[in-house]
Amino acid sequence: MNATTAEKIQATCTIVGGGPAGMMLGFLLARAGVKVVVLEKHQDFLRDFRGDTIHPSTLELMHELGLLREFLKFPHGKVHHISAVIRTTRVQIGDFTHLPTQCRFIAMMPQWDFLNFLAEQGRHYSAFDLRMNAEVTELIEQAGRFVGVRAKTPTGELAITAALVIGADGRHSTVRERAGFIVDDLGAPIDILWMRLSRQPGDDDAFLRIGVRKALVMLDRVDYWQCAFVIPKGGADEVRQRGLEAFRADIMELAPLLKDRVTELQSWDDIKLLSVKVDRLREWYRPGLLCIGDAAHAMSPIGGVGINLAIQDAVAAANRLAGPLRTGQVGIEVLAGVQRRRMFPTRATQRMQVFAQNNFLRRVLSSSKLPTLPWPIRLINRVAPLQRIPGRVVGLGFRPEHIATPDVGATAPT
């Protein structure tokens, strides 16, 4: 095939985006016997700019799928509590150890391990077709219905026709843009400077550190810390103008344990700017098309819950779509049903994120004094049983989903 040859495929469902939402939905549909093609624009999953939190609810899904033991063979850290350090005071604000789940912890694992695992499991089903290096550029529409997509691949254009197109292509979604969905922007007053610093045995594991006008989130990636330095929206140039030395000093002030490691930040190339947004589509569907995950509702990193929500969307979508897809018919009511099911947890989670960013983080970043801790946090820190509430919200989400799709059995050589 030469570089411009168009390849044509027919599938029952095509999913744009191989992130947590797209890979989970692709795997579940193929496992239920639906011929599905997942298109991912990158050539692998090895990207740094993603969260690495596998929540108790996702581990529970792995258990329901009979894959938990296999999955936990990947190296991972275990977070049983959520702790924060406000200057020098440590507070505990979440407890996962009482959750009604098999695993009462968040597994800290690079997201590429999770996605590779789903890809590997998907390959056991001949209905699962994952195309890496396939970037969707256009939706195909016929008589008011979406019937497929066109993608750019290294070997030329790929055209896929399908009974249903799923947009799971994240917060900069091409699908939502091409379909002309109405987006409600909820605003995000922060951006993130993202970097890694090595981790040493015995390091304090507080995940959030607050100082005067600064905040640092540290995610444990077993042999290094993935650090997110929180800045006011659009403030990256100001940080750069103050110089690398001043930036390193800010990190050391927030996390003295890193003082012998900040020199690992040798230039601004080691520090990436990630812009944060929080928004959601008013309607997640059109005839022949449904958005899920960040493509339907872009999540802030606050609370580390976006991956959980994306995976729960995928499970809810699979539960409702697998049956109709097997008969080849997916009516608009079925798609509306997925949105109805997932709108409440999305609204509730985004409300919590917007509240935290507007009422706490914005004050932290703008005040010359260390803000006093909000009273609910002080209360939760003092009364240990209350820590189970944030533990539940972060660990399980507002509406946990369960696998209700069948397993048609492995159909491809393993």
Ligand SMILES: Cc1cc2nc3c(=O)[nH]c(=O)nc-3n(C[C@H](O)[C@H](O)[C@H](O)COP(=O)(O)OP(=O)(O)OC[C@H]3O[C@@H](n4cnc5c(N)ncnc54)[C@H](O)[C@@H]3O)c2cc1C
């Ligand atoms: C800095 C930062 C840190 C975060 N940390 C956490 C955290 O610790 N825990 C947490 O739970 N959440 C975190 N979040 C939120 C979380 O990353 C998202 O909510 C989650 O990744 C959404 O999953 P998704 O599958 O919907 O989208 P994504 O993870 O964005 O996946 C979309 C996929 O689609 C692919 N794609 C995009 N366009 C195309 C195209 N045109 N064609 C083909 N493929 C395409 C992308 O390459 C990507 O693989 C963080 C967010 C940010 C910004």
